[in-house]
Amino acid sequence: MSDKNDMNFEPTPVYPHSVPEKAARRHAEKITEDAVKNSSASSPNSDDPNGQYSLNDDRRVQVLSPGALVAKRFFRNRLAVTGMIILLAMFLFSFVGGLVSPYKQDQKFYRVDLQEKDYAGVQKNSDFVYTVADESLFKGPVQAQTLLNIMRGNESFEYNGSTYDLEKINDELYVITVGGKFVGLASKLTISAAGEAQNFSADFTRAALLAQANEEAEFTADGKTYKLDDEGSISEGGNEVAFVSEYSIRPLMSDVFLDKDFKTQLIEAVEKKDTSFVYTDKNGETFEYILSFDAPRNMWNVKQEKETRVFDSYSFPTKEHWLGTDRNGMDMLTRLMYGGRVSLIIGFIVVIIETVLGVIMGGISGYFGGWVDNLIMRIVDILYCIPSMPIIIILGAAMDAANVDPKIRMLYLMLILGILGWPSIARLVRGQILSLREQEFMTATESCGISVPKRIFKHLLPNVIPQLIVVMTMGLGSTIITEATLSFLGLGVRFPFASWGNIINDVNDTFVLTNYWFIWIPAGVLLLITVLAFNIVGDGLRDAFDPKMKR
Amino acid sequence: MWKYILKRVLLSVVILFFVAFIIYALMRCLPTSYIENMARQKSMQPGSKSFEEWMAQLAGAYNLDKDIIPGFFGWLGSMLRGDFGDSWKWTIPVVDEFNKTVWLSFVMGAVSFVLELIIAIPLGVIAATKQYSKTDYAISVIALAGISLPTFFFASLLKLVFSVKLGWFDLYGLVGRNYNQLNAWGQFLDKAHHLVLPIIVLVVVSMGSLMRYTRTNMLEVLNADYIRTARAKGLSERKVIYKHAFRNTLIPIVTIVGGSLPGLFAGALITETLFSIPGIGFASYQSMVAGDIPFSMFYLMFMAVLTLLGNLLADILYAVVDPRVRIS
Numbered sequence: 001m002s003d004k005n006d007m008n009f010e011p012t013p014v015y016p017h018s019v020p021e022k023a024a025r026r027h028a029e030k031i032t033e034d035a036v037k038n039s040s041a042s043s044p045n046s047d048d049p050n051g052q053y054s055l056n057d058d059r060r061v062q063v064l065s066p067g068a069l070v071a072k073r074f075f076r077n078r079l080a081v082t083g084m085i086i087l088l089a090m091f092l093f094s095f096v097g098g099l100v101s102p103y104k105q106d107q108k109f110y111r112v113d114l115q116e117k118d119y120a121g122v123q124k125n126s127d128f129v130y131t132v133a134d135e136s137l138f139k140g141p142v143q144a145q146t147l148l149n150i151m152r153g154n155e156s157f158e159y160n161g162s163t164y165d166l167e168k169i170n171d172e173l174y175v176i177t178v179g180g181k182f183v184g185l186a187s188k189l190t191i192s193a194a195g196e197a198q199n200f201s202a203d204f205t206r207a208a209l210l211a212q213a214n215e216e217a218e219f220t221a222d223g224k225t226y227k228l229d230d231e232g233s234i235s236e237g238g239n240e241v242a243f244v245s246e247y248s249i250r251p252l253m254s255d256v257f258l259d260k261d262f263k264t265q266l267i268e269a270v271e272k273k274d275t276s277f278v279y280t281d282k283n284g285e286t287f288e289y290i291l292s293f294d295a296p297r298n299m300w301n302v303k304q305e306k307e308t309r310v311f312d313s314y315s316f317p318t319k320e321h322w323l324g325t326d327r328n329g330m331d332m333l334t335r336l337m338y339g340g341r342v343s344l345i346i347g348f349i350v351v352i353i354e355t356v357l358g359v360i361m362g363g364i365s366g367y368f369g370g371w372v373d374n375l376i377m378r379i380v381d382i383l384y385c386i387p388s389m390p391i392i393i394i395l396g397a398a399m400d401a402a403n404v405d406p407k408i409r410m411l412y413l414m415l416i417l418g419i420l421g422w423p424s425i426a427r428l429v430r431g432q433i434l435s436l437r438e439q440e441f442m443t444a445t446e447s448c449g450i451s452v453p454k455r456i457f458k459h460l461l462p463n464v465i466p467q468l469i470v471v472m473t474m475g476l477g478s479t480i481i482t483e484a485t486l487s488f489l490g491l492g493v494r495f496p497f498a499s500w501g502n503i504i505n506d507v508n509d510t511f512v513l514t515n516y517w518f519i520w521i522p523a524g525v526l527l528l529i530t531v532l533a534f535n536i537v538g539d540g541l542r543d544a545f546d547p548k549m550k551r
Numbered sequence: 552m553w554k555y556i557l558k559r560v561l562l563s564v565v566i567l568f569f570v571a572f573i574i575y576a577l578m579r580c581l582p583t584s585y586i587e588n589m590a591r592q593k594s595m596q597p598g599s600k601s602f603e604e605w606m607a608q609l610a611g612a613y614n615l616d617k618d619i620i621p622g623f624f625g626w627l628g629s630m631l632r633g634d635f636g637d638s639w640k641w642t643i644p645v646v647d648e649f650n651k652t653v654w655l656s657f658v659m660g661a662v663s664f665v666l667e668l669i670i671a672i673p674l675g676v677i678a679a680t681k682q683y684s685k686t687d688y689a690i691s692v693i694a695l696a697g698i699s700l701p702t703f704f705f706a707s708l709l710k711l712v713f714s715v716k717l718g719w720f721d722l723y724g725l726v727g728r729n730y731n732q733l734n735a736w737g738q739f740l741d742k743a744h745h746l747v748l749p750i751i752v753l754v755v756v757s758m759g760s761l762m763r764y765t766r767t768n769m770l771e772v773l774n775a776d777y778i779r780t781a782r783a784k785g786l787s788e789r790k791v792i793y794k795h796a797f798r799n800t801l802i803p804i805v806t807i808v809g810g811s812l813p814g815l816f817a818g819a820l821i822t823e824t825l826f827s828i829p830g831i832g833f834a835s836y837q838s839m840v841a842g843d844i845p846f847s848m849f850y851l852m853f854m855a856v857l858t859l860l861g862n863l864l865a866d867i868l869y870a871v872v873d874p875r876v877r878i879s
Contacts, residue, residue, distance in 0.1 A: 079688065079692070382566050382570055385858045385859055386570055387854035387858070389821075391574075393820075394847060401842065481701050501701075504703065507707045510722060513707060513710060513715065514711070521708075527701055528696070528700055531701070535698060536695060
């Protein structure tokens, strides 16, 4: 029923039965107006003890100021009230929400992730490994010849004018000599350092490998005596210096030294065909190592599984983060709150700039007329013709090139939007003033000798305010959309600041569009309902201010 | 009438002159490093001239070595002679690139405009005739929602639903993967298929304001005295609304529709960019972001001309359609 009442303000011949109602309504309005006059003359009757029983006009008809009438009409419009409630909720969400939220807008969250890093490679020596004692006589081609002759079972071969003798110790070890001179070894076993990495001399290698082959417990090389135990460990004076094994192990990570224990454990795991093992290093850190056999290269890859702290990016909604986290591991809900703050503040400032400029220019233009009016209106025409979106995009790109600070960038954005937006308000104000200044009350102000600024700002402009408020409310909505569009294109508000537009920006990544709805849909919905609410409220206000012009 | 049109055209030319000057000045006021960057990039390309030579050539070509005012007149002169220069981004003459892209934008704009008219005007009329009914509120809310809907969000939603979840359309682009294997009719259908989502976006986002405009004007007409007379004569409600009221509502609608005709060439910057449709909007967006001054200047001037043309057309149509308006 509440909506039906508004209808009575309009002549609606469609429903003849409403005419009496309308007349009654008009009557009531008239009384209300009288009552307003009365109440301003005489004080309200509340201090009169018998007042509540009196039947004066001002008792019978509720006393309402014009403002209150507008408010009453506004609150009768259910749609507009819904819009108002949405707006209020949005303001609370954006301005209070940021304070209530336990997180900061640029607080990053991390999660611990297990990452596998290539750690080492293990190769079983199925081929011969060569140890070179004399570089001039045991080069690559000679090594190839050696292998060839080992396969053929020859005991000597000639190459490049030298005769090489192959002395077979066992299947895995050959000693190569030229005329009795030791030049190199071909062996399937290798010697690795137990302590720090070091190179062993060829003599040492030969002695060690011979000892291993002959199962001797002791050998001497380079003037030192070494002990060799059953496991292939070589020690000097109780210190382990090296060990013999059929596996060659090399680290894949830089700055990594593989110690004996690790190697032993690794080889054990390889021989048992385990896929993983756990090893605690000297510093007491325990990692899991994962083994995988790489058949084409005939080697085992060892991966270290290490816990790493990474940005908790794109995590799905949880109890801690109700809307998940964004790409940088920031809490989405908090970002939305701060984003709303930025969007609303930019909207307000832009609309204020627009209105101030528009009212001043439109007021001057409408009041003075003549060449001033002409000039200002041509400026308005020119600004109207400048395509605003491309200009803002170009300026945004230029600011990108100039590396403008995000904060200053935001200020520029507001200024540009404000300066490009005032012409429509100036036109509206001018049109209103043109019609108002011909009315009697303006003639009265003139005859009273009121100064020109006072006439404009105290008598003319207040009459324009209803339309201004409507246009400003609608303008807020469209400004927020413009700002969001720019931020979406990456030309408006920039990281680290959040705005609803630049939150949705992530959608440009198709993977986010497809998989992470919680990143962009909430921001879009907030944007949509905020702008919708501004438009609905603006509409409601228009109806409330001017019931005859219900649009 | 002709005198009025002539006057308006002359005024438009003056306005255009100042708009051109402002756009030119704006371009000149951009940080100079911008042009230097371009020259640097160009000089980095294999087999290119040196940085200094490029700088000198660019500065000379765009009259950047002169002050703003002589530079402006130099640019204006060459533009009036039809010489818009070569696009930096597309490396072909600006006019060629414009010709290549504008027609697609026009087709897209025209189709969505027709759809918009077909949907918005009847809905607006229905809303007005059933004022304050549930239908009216529903239509008003739809119209307002259309106005409030951010293009990029709506486009993303459509992509998620129709491209990703349902798989009916491609996410980006104008042509499909096997476009070249199709015959002419298949190619046409392929393009049309790719234009469905962009056109839906354009229609939904822009129909709201026309719907509201129709409703407002229809309401105004319905409250006029001659409608009361028509009803008093005992005409059927159908006849009153569609013969008497609607025809009068058409006056402002024709005006506004005529005024937005030139805008069909303007392209849809955001929508085209979102769907990577190679129209004038997408081309100009890429040019602007890449700092392609010749093409951007041309596009801005083109947009300004379209706006002026639209206003002029609306005013003239107003006088033509409504015999009560007489322009002296």
